Amino acid sequence: MTVEAFRAVVAAQGGSLLGPALTRYLESGAQGGVYATPAGFEAFISGGGNLPLYEKTSAALAGLYEQHRPDSLVDIGCGNGRALLPALQQSWHRPSRLDLVEPSAALLEQVLPQVPAAVEVHTHPSSLQAALAGLPEGVRWSLAESTFALHTLPPDERSEALARLRTRVDRLAIVEFDVPDEVPGGPEQLTRLARTYEQGLAEYVHDAEQFDLVAQGFLMPVLVGQLRPGAPRVTWEQSSGRWQEQVSAAGFRDVQVRALYDYWSAPAFLLTGVA
Structure with a gap:
């Protein structure tokens, strides 16, 4: 074993x-359930190296908002807004529409009261796959972002979801770990x-x-x-090179990676691409 x-x-x-x-x-x-009952997850991201990690992440997202000025934004796996909310506060540009995709209703409920009042919010208390499947025709976003969330999808499901997402967005930004x-x-x-x-x-x-x-x-x-074979698995991490290959295979262009923070488990990076 x-x-x-x-x-x-x-x-x-x-x-x-x-x-x-x-x-x-x-x-x-x-037995598993780390996001269904998120107290452990919230305690984890509220301390240690996660504090500077999320500071760097939020600053990077705010920089993207100011650079590309998205009218609409979807955050995939927003959690309790640890990365998203500071980014919205720091940026002089804010999208007029914000979609939040988050399977944990307990985490999603924490985000809503903190979103700036001028932003129109749409919630999707589900997985990315389910959110895309139920999305009305014609809805698309200027920017899709995901911070430390897409690694929770098995590789085949992630590839399929990224390919479907590409038809709904103009740009993509992913923050993950280079494992x-x-x-x-x-x-x-x-x-x-x-x-x-x-x-x-x-x-x-x-x-x-x-x-x-x-x-x-x-x-x-x-x-x-x-x-442990058969144990509930919640992470399928990979190298930054594999992320680039997977996002490119989903149809995104100009896929680039830059270092973000030297975290204890593996270096964090920002990946960007154009649909």
């Missing part, structure tokens, strides 16, 4: 935080995951309550989903 191989790697590296956290999670018998292309369950992947998750957990150790919520409510289920 890959989980047991991973635990051996963690023990060999002397993971003082990751080992006990992983053991506790496995013994609890918990090395590795053999799933291979020694390189297991070693990297052990090293990076230990580092990630260390950013929350100063607050015992937050540490427990982040570890058991978010990081451990995300980790185990990548390691």
Whole structure:
């Protein structure tokens, strides 16, 4: 079992935080649901390296608004607005129409009261695939953006969704992590995951309550989903080169990538393309 191989790697590296956290999670018998009950996710993005990460992300989005002046904007997987809302506040240009695609109703409810009053908001409490399938004919956006959300779609579903999205937008902006292309369950992947998750957990150790919520409510289920066959999986990350290839294959042109922030799990980047 890959989980047991991973635990051996963690023990060999002397993971003082990751080992006990992983053991506790496995013994609890918990099953996924990291976005359906988002307390762990919210605690995670509210601390550690996520603070400068989201500052850089929001600034990059605000720069795109000012550069391209979109009349309409769709944010795919907006979460609680951690990236979107500061970007709208920072930019001197705001779209007149904003669509929010977010499967978690609990997260979506947090965003709505904070959107600037002059912006017309449309909500889609569903996946991207469902939102596109139910979209009225003629609706399209000047800009589609997604921050740390499209990696939650399996690769084949993501390719199909990107191809459908291309027919509805003028421009695309994606912020994701540049994760090395590795053999799933291979020694390189297991070693990297052990090293990076230990580092990630260390950013929350100063607050015992937050540490427990982040570890058991978010990081451990995300980790185990990548390691245990049949476990609920919530992330399919890939290298920036693979992202470029996938977006280009969906029909987007002039696909470019630039570095955004050196995050603990992998460097974050901004990808842009033209439909």
